Amino acid sequence: MLSAEQLADWERDGFLVLPGAVEPRACDRLRAHVVSRLAEADPAANSSLTVFDTTEQGHAQDEYFLTSGDVVRWFLEEGAVADGRLTRPLELAVNKLGHAMHDLDPEFDRFSRTPMLAGLAADVGLRDPRLLQSMYIFKQPGIGGEVSCHCDHTFLWTEPQSVIGFWFAIEDATVENGCLWVAPGRHREPVRTRFRREGSGTTMDLLDPAPWPTDDLVPVEADKGTLIVLHGTLPHWSAPNTSDKSRHAYTLHLIDGDADYPDDNWLRRGPDMPLRGF
Ligand code: FE2
Numbered sequence: 001m002l003s004a005e006q007l008a009d010w011e012r013d014g015f016l017v018l019p020g021a022v023e024p025r026a027c028d029r030l031r032a033h034v035v036s037r038l039a040e041a042d043p044a045a046n047s048s049l050t051v052f053d054t055t056e057q058g059h060a061q062d063e064y065f066l067t068s069g070d071v072v073r074w075f076l077e078e079g080a081v082a083d084g085r086l087t088r089p090l091e092l093a094v095n096k097l098g099h100a101m102h103d104l105d106p107e108f109d110r111f112s113r114t115p116m117l118a119g120l121a122a123d124v125g126l127r128d129p130r131l132l133q134s135m136y137i138f139k140q141p142g143i144g145g146e147v148s149c150h151c152d153h154t155f156l157w158t159e160p161q162s163v164i165g166f167w168f169a170i171e172d173a174t175v176e177n178g179c180l181w182v183a184p185g186r187h188r189e190p191v192r193t194r195f196r197r198e199g200s201g202t203t204m205d206l207l208d209p210a211p212w213p214t215d216d217l218v219p220v221e222a223d224k225g226t227l228i229v230l231h232g233t234l235p236h237w238s239a240p241n242t243s244d245k246s247r248h249a250y251t252l253h254l255i256d257g258d259a260d261y262p263d264d265n266w267l268r269r270g271p272d273m274p275l276r277g278f
Helices: 004-013 024-036 106-112 115-123
Strands: 015-018 050-052 072-077 094-099 129-137 147-150 164-169 180-182 193-198 201-206 218-220 227-231 236-238 249-256
Touching: 004 015, 024 106, 106 129, 106 249, 115 129, 115 164
Parallel strands: none
Antiparallel strands: 015 227, 072 094, 094 129, 129 249, 147 236, 164 227, 164 249, 180 218, 180 236, 193 201
């Protein structure tokens, strides 16, 4: 799938931007499908709906989050809830849908398992690609929350490191509406933290006290249909969306079946739902 030049960019930078990787109408179809599922996200019908806030990690202790690895659940924007009630229409209050749509929802399965993506996974070094986690992220206008600077290896740990992120722009992503920012080349630096289960909750191990540098983050604006490929140790970040435009994105995280996936990863699956490839 990738040219020698793209592979060299990948090695050097730790990310790749592939405009037009997905047909815009496939993005529109996925967006419409997600909107059609919104009825099930009504907190009145589902009292365990949880606010997702990456800057606090307060959600992490929440059973709702910790048991969402092999199901499909809705999470709400922190800014959309006051006194336990939604402060805006549901379609403008959801933060994300996660984390196993690629295995449980035929529409997501179709979007996630294509020959193009299988070829890409092989090109970036996955010998036995397994689709571990899917998220549909809304980044709502006005309240879409910041995603603090992190690398995906922190949250989806394998030994050796193998996680690769596929980030699809379902709508145009700009600096204005909270596009991804990345730190080119810093995937070669040691990972700073590891998030894992401890007891009935979670903990964040500090492996390297040096803070993530924020001065060399660069924005990666992406038109609808663009795929951004992220190395598992590349720091990335996105700002709050203070604009009046949403920034829908779909992310898929893959790991190598050859690597060890320790039991204390937060994301777990039941024995009846083993990880699958393409
Ligand atoms: Fe990430």
